[in-house]
Amino acid sequence: GENVEQHPSTLSVQxxxxxxxxxxxxxxxxxxxxxxxxxxxxxPQLIIDIRSNVGEKKDQRIAVTLNKTAKHFSLHITETxxxxxxxxxCAAYNAKTSYDKVIFGPGTSLSVIP
Amino acid sequence: NxxxxxxxxxxxxxxxxxxxxxxxxxxxxxxxxxxxxxxEEGLKFMVYLQKENIIDESGMPKERFSAExxxxxxxILRIQQVVRGDSAAYFCASSRGATGANVLTFGAGSRxxxx
Numbered sequence: 001g002e003n004v005e006q007h008p009s010t011l012s013v014q015x016x017x018x019x020x021x022x023x024x025x026x027x028x029x030x031x032x033x034x035x036x037x038x039x040x041x042x043x044p045q046l047i048i049d050i051r052s053n054v055g056e057k058k059d060q061r062i063a064v065t066l067n068k069t070a071k072h073f074s075l076h077i078t079e080t081x082x083x084x085x086x087x088x089x090c091a092a093y094n095a096k097t098s099y100d101k102v103i104f105g106p107g108t109s110l111s112v113i114p
Numbered sequence: 115n116x117x118x119x120x121x122x123x124x125x126x127x128x129x130x131x132x133x134x135x136x137x138x139x140x141x142x143x144x145x146x147x148x149x150x151x152x153x154e155e156g157l158k159f160m161v162y163l164q165k166e167n168i169i170d171e172s173g174m175p176k177e178r179f180s181a182e183x184x185x186x187x188x189x190i191l192r193i194q195q196v197v198r199g200d201s202a203a204y205f206c207a208s209s210r211g212a213t214g215a216n217v218l219t220f221g222a223g224s225r226x227x228x229x
Contacts, residue, residue: 036220041222043220043221043222044157044205044220046217089156089157101159102159102218103159104149104157104159105156107155
């Protein structure tokens with residue numbers, strides 16, 4: 001089955017700096033890689049995703065890159081703001097099968113210091 | 115458009131009691147997933163259900179835990195004879211179809227505290 005690792009587990013950055021979170025996956029059949037943001041006391045919310053036929057995707061201050069050969073993908077947040085403080089989870093699964101269990105990484109707690 | 119609705123948001127039980135957590139998926143979604151999140155930990159898959167069917171319960175503890183998604187009404191995660199280790203946040207997610215075709219939308223979670 002799929003195994004997703006995520007680093008770092010905690011990350012502190014100054015407001016305005018960039019933050020990078022990295023994930024690796026084990027199953028070469030995985031082709032869909034979403035990122036979720038979980039604010040304190042709330043459920044995870046999808047913020048960006050990438051499919052295996054794309055190397056990079058951007059949405060304003062956030063971007064995700066994928067290296068299929070190395071089986072890793074990363075979340076990049078530029079010009080961080082205090083409201084970016086949250087726990088971020090990556091996930092990997094096979095979106096081409098009728099069903100595949102969604103396995104999440106262990107999460108990264110991001111703190112943006114004003 | 116109501117999202118995934120979970121209730122109760124907070125539940126306190128004494129050891130040995132039963133806990134019932136309810137999840138109403140988003141309108142138009144017929145697939146439900148339950149995840150457990152222990153304090154300071156990630157999201158652990160428990161069970162995946164469609165209407166009236168359990169598709170994958172590989173993450174569910176073998177004893178005391180059960181889940182259902184009846185033809186009418188919300189999905190229910192039931193924990194019998196709760197123990198302190200069951201204290202966690204339980205999240206429900208739904209999708210329009212099977213995971214392969216659709217992303218998961220999560221509810222706000224139900225936080226269970228066992229005294």
